[in-house]
Amino acid sequence: MTGGSQQLRVYRRERKAGSTVATACVLSGISMGEARLIEAEDAKNPPPPEALELLKTTAPVGAPPEGNDDMGRAKKAPVEQVEQIHAPDFGKAVRIYREDIKPAQSKVGEFSQQMSTAYKSLKKDCHIQPQAAKLAFKLDTMEPDKRDDFLRSFKGLLTALNIYMPVDLVDQAEGKGDAKESVIPIGERQRPKLATVPYQGDDTDLNPDDASAAEAQQAAE
Structure with a gap:
């Protein structure tokens, strides 16, 4: 059994030193897919000690060993992107x-x-x-337009389901109440009221006709 490429030797050395698979992949340049195959193969056939010795070469890690012309002439496979794993x-x-x-x-x-x-x-x-x-309480917090749409839908569904407010027996005996009173009360929406500011001026602020009317009112009092 040969030791394999420099990358494989670096990978095996890192794994023996206690590095994780991801760390050994990053340091050796081996992909995770290839690492899984190496792990399975080494588990079946443990590599000899010389398989962990680095090749005596000045070529960068990942380059083919010297003297292997076939690997040197082979087209280099693209290096797979290694995902960084944070501890x-x-x-x-x-x-x-x-x-x-x-x-x-x-x-x-x-x-x-x-x-x-x-x-x-x-x-x-x-x-x-x-x-x-x-x-x-939920209806109270809704915007008026959304609340109106909700109430229309709710009332329509109650009508379709034939759900009505039951008539009180006392009101029925007195002839009051509708036999099919709506569950939802119907009425005009309360309009916002303008704040009333008390008049702080005097009669000189009024036009002549208004001043005359004010004087006539004071005389009558």
């Missing part, structure tokens, strides 16, 4: 967990507990179903 930084990972992830998790748990307590109070003290409250 895991477990210390930094632990710092990120302790300084960022763990505090955030505790805050999420605290807020979740507060929300859970509030929704339990809605059910116990206000007699409101929490799921209905969540939907109503």
Whole structure:
């Protein structure tokens, strides 16, 4: 069994020294695919000690050994791109967990507990179903256009499913209420109101007609 090329010898020396397959590939210039074949072959037929000795040549690593004219004349195969493999930084990972992830998790748990307590109070003290409250509160945070589209779709589906608000028996006995009252209330959207600013001037700011009207009102009072 021959020792093989200089690349193979370098690879085997690095592996014997304890280097990983990826490191040995980078240092020897051997591809990962070729390394897997070498590993399998060496496991079946361990190479002799002389196979780990470097060739006495001044040629760069990866060049064919001297005297091998056939390999020298052969077309060089393109060197495969070796993906750089970074060693895991477990210390930094632990710092990120302790300084960022763990505090955030505790805050999420605290807020979740507060929300859970509030929704339990809605059910116990206000007699409101929490799921209905969540939907109503979600609608309150929607933009008006998106909320209108949601309500149209929701009402249309309720109508198609034949779901209506049940009529209260007392209202029905008094002749009140619709037999098929809509679940969603219908009305005009509340328009934004302009802030009323109290008048700070005097009668001299008014035009003559307005001033006369103000004087007549004061005389009547």
